[in-house]
Amino acid sequence: MKILNNPSKKDWKKEIARPVFKTKEIQKLVKPIMRKVKRQGDKALQKFAFEYDHVEITELLVSRQEIVEAKENVSTELKQAIQLALENIKKFHEAQQTPDLKMEIMEGVSCMRRSVPIQRVGLYVPGGTAPLFSTVLMLGVPANIAGCEEIVLCTPPNKEGQIHPAILYTADLIGIDKIVKAGGAQAIAAMTFGTESVPQVDKIFGPGNQYVTAAKQLATKKGVAIDLPAGPSEVLVYADETAVPAFVAADLLSQAEHGVDSQVILVANSEKVAKAAIMEVDKQLEKLPRKAIAEKALENSVAVVMPNPDKALELINEYAPEHLILVVENSDEVAYKVRNAGSVFIGNFTPESAGDYASGTNHTLPTYGYAKNYSGVSLDSFVKKITYQKLSEEGIKNLGPTIEVMAGAELLEAHKNAVTLRLQYLNGEQS
The missing domain is CATH 1.20.5.1300 (Single alpha-helices involved in coiled-coils or other helix-helix interfaces)
Structure with a gap:
């Protein structure tokens, strides 16, 4: 990671620019995929599975037998971890429920607002280099609490045409029984238009690569809503002398290992703090199984030395990170000054991994600076607010x-x- 010393505000945009996201070029590749799925339905999904996932799929829907077998292949330890995470996520999202609002505005004029679940929702769960069964929890739990009538889950199969056992176990635990072996833009297309096996949905949720993101954006032009713009993952860590360098490095690498197009930013109050963290990054990187991916992501990354705390906060709010970790002396106070971030992690003992898995907050968050105008996924994402009036x-x-x-x-x-x-x-x- 290169170090920038107190860069001028006019250079911020250039110096901490995210990897280029060539939306128009990617959409040109995605549009034919979506058209083919619309025309050919299941047949197109099977064709794309062979072309992109190198597997021949005869049955797109996961069978009950496959789910039963998957349960046997998930360790007791992992099952217990998933169940505890589910309980925490459920608690936090149930607490987001709001009672109906009803009031008499003036004599004889009554107004009401109530939450109504979105009827049909589609959940996309990445399963390529990392099978994200945690995303099943983050999307499936609030969908259930909201009362969505139909939930369909799409996730790519492996080379044997199977879905990762932990994904199937988690889906079954939540009560999702319509699971489709389809990934990428073709899965988004299937939920947008509907096929013989995949029902058309009203709203699509879930993270993914640039092709999935582009397909979701195209889906909005076909009358289907999406949760939020969610592209490559990112984290910004704000640290001073109170931060433990090893912790800072671990948090930076936890995002860098997501994908080669991920980005991590360190904002430090001194060059000494920045160098100590980078030294730990280099040391820990050598031991990572996903070292090659993390190394590539680090090429997009930078450490910024900002001695002035007000300027540092201004930079953070301008960048609007998906994940923001605060490990400075007055972290709680600084947290309340944050205006643009997907989710904030406060103090040395709050790794970003906590929110990714089991603290209770949702890990489906806005990236690429969209934290300036989008919230992360919550219970509200799965409901509509309808107003009523009676005179x-x-x-x-x-x-x-x-x-x-x-x-x-x-x-x-x-x-x-x-x-x-x-x-x-x-x-x-x-x-």
Whole structure:
């Protein structure tokens, strides 16, 4: 990692730029895939499985027998870990439920708002270089709590045409029984248009590579909503002398090993702190099984020395990281000054891995600077807020004249007349 010493604000954008995300070029590759799935359905999914995953799939839907067998291949230790994580995620997301809001705004005028579950949701779970069974928890648990009627899960098969046992075990634990052996842009296309095996959904959730992200963006043009823009993973660690260098390095590498297009940023209050962390990064990197991936990601990464804490915070908010780890003396105070971040991890003993797996927060978060205007996935992501209003006879009498004046001023006579007729009726007047 190179070190930048107190760069000028005008250089921030260039110096900490993320890896180029060539959306238009990728969409050109993704569009034909989506068209083919729309036209050919299951046949296209099987063809793409052979082409991209190098496996021949005869049955796209995972059978009950495969799920039963998968349970036997998950260790007791992992099962217990998954169950504890599920309990924590469930607790935190159940706490996000809100009661119906109902109030009388003025005499005779009542308004209400209530949460209604999105009926059909599609969950995408990456399964390539790392089978993310934790994502099944992060998406499946709130979908269940929200009360979504239909949940379909798509995930790519391995070379033997199988889904990772931990993914199947976790899905079954939550109660998801419609699991499709399909990955990449073709899986997103299947949930967008529907096929013989895959139901069309109303909203698609889940992280993925640039092709999955591009397909999700194209899905929005076909009337299907998505959770948020989620591309390559990223982390920013803000550290001072109170930070443990080994911890900082471990957190940086935990994101660097996600993929070659990931990015990690270290913001340090001194060059001494930055160098100590980088030394640990080099040491720990040698022992990683995914060393080659992490090394490539580190080429996109940088350490920034920012002695002024206000400037450091300004840089952090400008970058808007997916994950933000604060290991500075006044971490709690700094945390409340954060305006742009997907999720914040406070103190030396809060690794980003905690949020990835089991603390209870959701790990599906906005990347690529979208934390400036998007929230991470939560229970709210799986519901719609519908408002209601009811006017009594007294209510239309009280509010009607105001509506007539406003509608008339906008030259919308039919709007005005909808009120006038009712008022005349109540006053016993003929229209």
